Amino acid sequence: MKKMNRKGSAIITAIGMGIVLLIIIAAVFSFSRYRTQTVIQESKKVKALALAEAGLEVALGELFNNSTFQTHTVKINGEELEWESPQNRECSLDANSDHGFSEDSGNSGTLSGSLGDGKFKVRVGTIPYQDNDKTKAIDESKAYLRVESMGIYDKTVRRIIAVVNRRFPAREFLMYDGGILSVVYGQRGESSINTFSIGHLYGHEGVEISQVINKSHADPNPGTKQKIFNIDAILSGNGGIFFYSDVDATFFHKNGTEGFNGTIPKNYTFPSGGKYPKGEEAFGEMPEEMQNVTPEIPENIKAWVKDKNSGISIPPRAPSFDDYKKQAQNGGAYYSSGNTQYKVTPGFGGPLNAVYLDFGSGGSKIREGNVNNFPSNGVFYSDKDIVIKGNPPKDVSIVSEKNIFVAGDFNQNCSGEGKERYCYPQDYPSGKNALTADDYVDTYKEDFKKDTEANGSFKYHVAATIVAKERVVFDHRSPVDCCENELYPFLKYELAKAISDQPNEDEAKKVLSPNGNPNIVASDSIDGFKANIATFTDKFKISDSSLTTDMENVYNNKSNGGKFDDAALEELTKVTWKAFKNQYTGGEDYTGNAAISDVKKCAVDLLLFKLRAKMCNENIDTDTVTEFVEPDSPQSIVDKQGDYLYYPEMTTNGMFISCGKQNNTFYSGPDVDKYFNEIGYSGSTGGGISNQWYKSPKGLLHRTFGTETNLRLYDVKRIPVSENTYYPPTRKKVYDDTLLKLDDKDYSGNNLELSGFVVLSWQDLGATEEEFEKF
Amino acid sequence: MKRKAFTLTEVMIAAIILVLLLTSLWRVFSSTQRNAKTVMENHAINDALDRTLIKITDDVREANSIDDEYPPLYEESDIAGLKTEDEKNQLKFIKVDYKFHIDPSTLDSNKVNYTANQVVYRLEKEVEPTATENSKWVMIREMTPLNENREPVTSGMTVYTVLSGIDECIFYRVKDPETSRSGNIFIKLRIGEKDKKYSNESIISIKERGAMPES
Numbered sequence: 005m006k007k008m009n010r011k012g013s014a015i016i017t018a019i020g021m022g023i024v025l026l027i028i029i030a031a032v033f034s035f036s037r038y039r040t041q042t043v044i045q046e047s048k049k050v051k052a053l054a055l056a057e058a059g060l061e062v063a064l065g066e067l068f069n070n071s072t073f074q075t076h077t078v079k080i081n082g083e084e085l086e087w088e089s090p091q092n093r094e095c096s097l098d099a100n101s102d103h104g105f106s107e108d109s110g111n112s113g114t115l116s117g118s119l120g121d122g123k124f125k126v127r128v129g130t131i132p133y134q135d136n137d138k139t140k141a142i143d144e145s146k147a148y149l150r151v152e153s154m155g156i157y158d159k160t161v162r163r164i165i166a167v168v169n170r171r172f173p174a175r176e177f178l179m180y181d182g183g184i185l186s187v188v189y190g191q192r193g194e195s196s197i198n199t200f201s202i203g204h205l206y207g208h209e210g211v212e213i214s215q216v217i218n219k220s221h222a223d224p225n226p227g228t229k230q231k232i233f234n235i236d237a238i239l240s241g242n243g244g245i246f247f248y249s250d251v252d253a254t255f256f257h258k259n260g261t262e263g264f265n266g267t268i269p270k271n272y273t274f275p276s277g278g279k280y281p282k283g284e285e286a287f288g289e290m291p292e293e294m295q296n297v298t299p300e301i302p303e304n305i306k307a308w309v310k311d312k313n314s315g316i317s318i319p320p321r322a323p324s325f326d327d328y329k330k331q332a333q334n335g336g337a338y339y340s341s342g343n344t345q346y347k348v349t350p351g352f353g354g355p356l357n358a359v360y361l362d363f364g365s366g367g368s369k370i371r372e373g374n375v376n377n378f379p380s381n382g383v384f385y386s387d388k389d390i391v392i393k394g395n396p397p398k399d400v401s402i403v404s405e406k407n408i409f410v411a412g413d414f415n416q417n418c419s420g421e422g423k424e425r426y427c428y429p430q431d432y433p434s435g436k437n438a439l440t441a442d443d444y445v446d447t448y449k450e451d452f453k454k455d456t457e458a459n460g461s462f463k464y465h466v467a468a469t470i471v472a473k474e475r476v477v478f479d480h481r482s483p484v485d486c487c488e489n490e491l492y493p494f495l496k497y498e499l500a501k502a503i504s505d506q507p508n509e510d511e512a513k514k515v516l517s518p519n520g521n522p523n524i525v526a527s528d529s530i531d532g533f534k535a536n537i538a539t540f541t542d543k544f545k546i547s548d549s550s551l552t553t554d555m556e557n558v559y560n561n562k563s564n565g566g567k568f569d570d571a572a573l574e575e576l577t578k579v580t581w582k583a584f585k586n587q588y589t590g591g592e593d594y595t596g597n598a599a600i601s602d603v604k605k606c607a608v609d610l611l612l613f614k615l616r617a618k619m620c621n622e623n624i625d626t627d628t629v630t631e632f633v634e635p636d637s638p639q640s641i642v643d644k645q646g647d648y649l650y651y652p653e654m655t656t657n658g659m660f661i662s663c664g665k666q667n668n669t670f671y672s673g674p675d676v677d678k679y680f681n682e683i684g685y686s687g688s689t690g691g692g693i694s695n696q697w698y699k700s701p702k703g704l705l706h707r708t709f710g711t712e713t714n715l716r717l718y719d720v721k722r723i724p725v726s727e728n729t730y731y732p733p734t735r736k737k738v739y740d741d742t743l744l745k746l747d748d749k750d751y752s753g754n755n756l757e758l759s760g761f762v763v764l765s766w767q768d769l770g771a772t773e774e775e776f777e778k779f
Numbered sequence: 780m781k782r783k784a785f786t787l788t789e790v791m792i793a794a795i796i797l798v799l800l801l802t803s804l805w806r807v808f809s810s811t812q813r814n815a816k817t818v819m820e821n822h823a824i825n826d827a828l829d830r831t832l833i834k835i836t837d838d839v840r841e842a843n844s845i846d847d848e849y850p851p852l853y854e855e856s857d858i859a860g861l862k863t864e865d866e867k868n869q870l871k872f873i874k875v876d877y878k879f880h881i882d883p884s885t886l887d888s889n890k891v892n893y894t895a896n897q898v899v900y901r902l903e904k905e906v907e908p909t910a911t912e913n914s915k916w917v918m919i920r921e922m923t924p925l926n927e928n929r930e931p932v933t934s935g936m937t938v939y940t941v942l943s944g945i946d947e948c949i950f951y952r953v954k955d956p957e958t959s960r961s962g963n964i965f966i967k968l969r970i971g972e973k974d975k976k977y978s979n980e981s982i983i984s985i986k987e988r989g990a991m992p993e994s
Contacts, residue, residue: 017797021804028811035818046829080880134884144884167879169990237993259883260891260927296954298847306929313847315990765877766841766988 048160051122053768055155056164059124062097062107062117063151064168064761067128068321069096071170071759075115078129078150085150087127090114114779125779126153131167138256140741141176141203141236148764156776163771169762171318174469174659174713178203178235178739182320182716183288183666184243187213188674189735190228196638196734199442201233203711203739208319210243210290213251213268214674223675228732232268233442238309241317244298245309246272248674255308264305271299274673287722288666318760320715322663323471327756328403332385337377339386346391346409349683351668351723352477358409359386361402363394367420367462368427370492370581392470393485399467401756408472409683412485415468415657416709423518423646427489428464430650437619437643438651438705439734445645452742465709465743468658474720475667476660476712479683480704480733483612484585486654487704491608493648494615495584496577498626500524502540503568503576505532515573516648524568526559533559533566543627544584544607551583584608612652619649653705654733657743661713661758664720668728677729681714684730704733709740713758821977824944828970828979831918831942836985838898838920839872839964843989846871849899850950850964861949863902863916870900870950870964873925875992893992895925900941902948915970916945945970946978 066073077088090113099106107117116125131148149168154161173180178200179187185207189198194216205211216227232238232253238245250267257263278291285291298311310316332338339359348354361384364373373394382400384390390404393412402408418424429448432441443449455463470476480486493516500512503526514520527533537555541547555576562572584607613633614626620635622642635641643651668679684704785793839845849871853861861868874896881892899921905914918941923931947969963984971978 017800024804024808028808031815035815039822080882083878083880085879131879133882136884138888148879150879166988167877169993239993257888259886259888296852303928310991310993313844313991314993315844315987316993317990762990763988764843764990764992765875765879768837768840 045160048157049162051157052155052160052162053164055119055122055124055157056153056162056768057155058105058119059115059117059126059153059155060151060164060166060763062115062124063126063128063153065097066093066095066115067149067168067170067761068759070094071172071757074129074149075113075127076129078131080132085131087129087152091129122155122157124153124155125776126151127779136259138258139236140256141178141739146170149761152779154771154776154779156773159773161771161773161776163769163775165765165767165769166763167765169316169764171760171762172757173206173318173320173760174661174711174758176204176711177206177713178711178737179205180318180320180711180713180715181207181209181211182714183208184210184212184290184672185240186288186670186672186678187211187230187232188216188248188678189230189680190216190732191677192216192218192223192227193225194227196439197229197231198735199231199233199737200235201442201736201738202235202741204236205232205238206240206318207243207245208241208317210246210294211238211240212246212248212672212674213238214246214248214270215251216674216677217249218675228734231442235308239314239316240311241315241319242312244272244294244311245301246274246294246299248272248274253305255305258307261307264308268305268309269302271301272297274675276675286669286671286725288670288672290672294672316762318762320717321758321760322715322717323661323758324756325403325405325471325473328383328401328471329385331381331383331401332379332403335381336379336383336385339384339388339390342386342388344391346389348409348479349728351721351727352407352683353721356389356407358389358391359384359404360391361394363392363396363414365488366395366397366417368418368425368489368492369420370426370488370578390472391479396466396468401469401471403471405473407474407477408470409477409479410470410656410660411479412482413489413655415465416655417462417464418489419462425518426493426648427650428655429646430490430653431645432643434645437638437641438653439638439641443736443738449740449742452740455742465657465740467743468710469661470658471661472663473718474664475662475681477681477683478654478656478706480654480706481683481685481730482588483608483652484588487612487652488581490650490652491611491615492577492581493650494618495581495611496573497648498611498614499540499576499580500568500573501627502543503527503533503536505536518646518648522568522570522573524573526563526566526568528566530556530559544610546583546587546607548583548587551580554579554583584611615649615652619643619651622649651705653707655707655709657709657740659711659713660708661715663715663717665716665718667720668723669725677732679723679725679728679730682730682732683728684733703731705736706733707736707738709738709743711739712737817977820972821979824970824972824977824979827942827944828968828981832966832968832981832983834941835870835900835966836983838874839870839985840988841874842872842898842987843875843895844873844991845964845987846873850952852952852954854954858949858951858953861951863945863947863949865949868902868948868950870966872898872987873991874898874922875989877992889927891927891992895929897923897925897931899923900950902945905943915943916948918942918945918948942970944972947980 073093074091075093076090079086079088092112094111095107104120114125114127128149128151131150133144135143135145147170149170151166151168153164179185185205213230215229217223230251232251234254234256236256247268247270249270253268255264275291275293278293280289281292282289301309342357342359344358344360345355346358348356361375362373363375365371378397382398384402386404389406391409391411392402393414395415395417416428418428423429431445433445452464454460455465497512497515500515500522501507504524505527514522558576562575588606588608614629617624617629617633618626619641670678849867849869851867875893877893883892901919902916905917920941921936921938923933924935926932949967951965963986965984967982969978969980
């Protein structure tokens with residue numbers, strides 16, 4: 005059959021349909037491809053950004069391990085910060101990551117590495133600012149770092165430019181607390197005022213500052229006040245700042261704002277009957293009602309008082325005990341066991357096998373101490389507890405895996421001459437005394453500046469870093485240890501009166517004068533001298549045959565037929581003070597727990613009572629003083645300048661770093677007695693001694709130049725309130741920028757320095773593959 | 780030679796088939812086009828949502844201090860009940876523009892090397908002639924410079940619309956004792972085309988990275 009030649013439109017139709025289908029398919033494909041590419045690209049950007057952030061975190065990690073780490077110097081060019089010269093550096097991070105983290109080899113310039121399938125490059129450098137003298141606690145020339153980090157994933161690059169504020173918690177902060185910083189010291193019904201001066205106050209989880217009050221803020225008899233004096237800033241990284249009462253404060257002038265001198269008004273009422281979800285009420289937990297609360301801060305102090313909303317967050321971070329230990333084992337002093345049994349209050353579980361380090365009294369030569377071979381690198385490390393006091397001759401780091409008890413004056417030396425014969429001259433501005441003045445008289449404090457002189461022959465303070473894995477505990481039980489430099493010259497005065505046949509107050513007073521040159525005429529017969537010292541020992545209730553013998557020996561060997569010049573009187577005082585201490589301690593090296601129970605029959609306490617009375621009335625006949633006489637008020641204490649009459653105070657200077665959590669029974673709020681890392685006198689249960697003068701608010705003064713850091717990182721044995729209570733001393737905590745290490749202008753790097761980093765500014769920017777390669 | 784031709788019937792049948800074919804083709808094409816348009820519109824919604832959240836994310840991450848009242852901190856159980864019209868449903872923060880090239884120690888005592896701006900994201904009802912309760916929301920970004928006393932200088936304020944057509948937008952924080960500072964900022968954002976069924980909702984969490992200057 006012949007094929008028919010039939011025409012139709014099937015092909016055209018098919019082609020048409022095909023075209024339409026192709027268009028649809030192409031459109032769908034194109035759309036899908038666009039969407040897929042967009043998603044892929046976004047994903048790559050996110051990954052590249054994460055890599056850039058990883059670079060920033062790596063830089064911060066290196067800085068945490070070595071706060072001097074930098075890859076480049078930075079220069080300011082017009083309105084730009086530019087990278088300048090590559091710097092030698094050492095990386096310290098381990099590549100023990102499940103995410104493929106590694107740092108490339110190299111020890112100079114840009115730090116590069118990889119993470120997963122991507123790479124990062126990062127540069128770090130210090131912004132070259134000058135130190136600003138207005139901020140005493142911060143060295144701005146080392147405080148700001150530029151960090152630039154790039155991350156690349158496939159061919160997508162992101163760049164982060166940040167500026168980081170480098171902080172040194174233990175060196176800049178008068179008080180740093182990894183939990184809640186409580187500045188509520190003292191007791192109800194007391195009129196004393198604690199002073200906190202210069203530097204920063206920082207509580208990571210919050211800060212509470214208040215007069216001691218009670219009865220839901222309606223206490224008719226409120227107690228100790230706190231005074232914030234010339235503080236740089238009060239900060240919390242993660243909490244609020246609570247003033248439960250009005251607080252007197254002065255703040256430094258800062259750029260962009262005037263200074264402040266006035267009263268910070270109460271901004272929060274502590275809730276009574278609050279809830280404590282963690283059940284940690286007795287160990288520092290804030291009531292639930294206060295958590296996440298940031299009380300209003302008055303506008304006129306916002307420049308200095310900043311809560312968590314300011315983002316200045318410096319979380320606590322542990323010091324490197326391993327590194328300290330290595331240093332102690334190589335050029336330092338390492339102790340695996342103690343050399344004494346240290347008596348402590350029941351709460352601390354003693355007696356403790358401890359290493360006892362008495363660095364001696366330094367220039368005054370009152371006491372030798374027991375550290376005969378000071379290690380070359382100045383590092384002492386013990387696996388056990390450590391007890392310290394005295395004046396280290398050189399810069400020192402004292403580190404314990406347990407507690408460090410500061411059991412007496414620590415690190416305030418004197419030249420041993422003139423006004424500094426027995427101690428740094430603890431004099432106060434005219435009209436003020438130890439309890440009412442914020443600090444020593446300015447002209448004397450000028451002398452402290454010698455400490456910062458390079459190669460200076462004498463230093464009042466060395467750079468002292470005291471680090472305890474558990475707690476640094478201030479043990480102010482013993483006046484022998486805490487008040488030796490005040491009691492010793494007064495004992496000399498008492499002796500000058502006592503040995504004379506015809507007591508001559510004017511001549512005896514020369515003992516108390518730096519220019520006095522006393523010449524005391526005792527009996528010209530040994531029997532007469534014996535009679536006088538018998539009266540003396542009876543008056544001071546000390547019966548010690550060896551003392552009598554020693555005093556007679558001094559008479560025979562040092563005096564000139566009964567004429568005591570200063571050297572002879574000094575020798576007499578030494579043997580007498582030794583006997584006084586032995587009576588108090590039972591002959592032990594340290595005096596944490598008195599050997600006698602009836603202090604009114606104790607020579608040291610009688611000496612204290614007489615000294616206190618003399619400081620209130622310089623014309624008083626101290627022979628008439630046989631008991632503690634409480635001054636009418638702190639203001640009634642006369643504390644003249646230029647003599648050797650010094651108010652009894654415990655002076656402890658350095659950077660004191662505790663890593664343990666809150667261990668004493670410690671309720672937050674203003675209406676309870678708070679117990680800090682301290683051991684002091686307790687009437688019944690504290691295990692301390694019965695020193696009546698401690699009870700008074702006009703009693704012991706505890707002065708600290710330096711900083712106090714409580715990191716709150718490790719669990720420590722908890723102490724019930726019944727096992728460590730004490731009457732609180734008046735506190736003067738002063739950041740002193742002449743104290744070495746606090747304002748170390750020549751600071752050239754210490755990889756054991758506690759450091760923190762606050763990201764001030766953060767920018768996420770794009771970059772090209774070429775820029776990454778060239779970086 | 781006799782030439783064959785299509786019969787009328789054949790032509791009619793062919794025409795009917797063609798019409799049916801073209802009709803179905805048109806329907807397919809038309810439907811695809813409609814769907815494509817919808818997809819594109821939905822995609823535009825998704826894009827707008829993503830862009831807005833990315834922009835706010837960048838803004839917040841560069842912030843130096845987020846106001847702890849804007850947005851407030853809520854219990855987790857309260858979050859479901861939050862509404863766009865809540866008075867405190869705002870995101871307020873401070874962005875500091877540091878001039879790090881200026882050494883602060885070289886400045887006069889009343890000067891600092893930074894300026895600061897207060898940024899506020901807030902919602903208002905769309906303005907339209909027949910605005911109703913069901914009207915959608917508009918997100919506004921306001922930026923106001925702060926003077927040396929850290930007070931806003933409203934004369935310098937800049938305002939612009941970030942996004943319109945918002946069905947719901949909630950700024951909030953969640954109480955969590957384990958989080959640092961006031962915790963992350965959460966943003967719940969839902970947008971959709973007017974009178975259409977499609978809408979997209981996203982919840983993101985952001986944390987600021989910067990900090991305020993100490994002085």
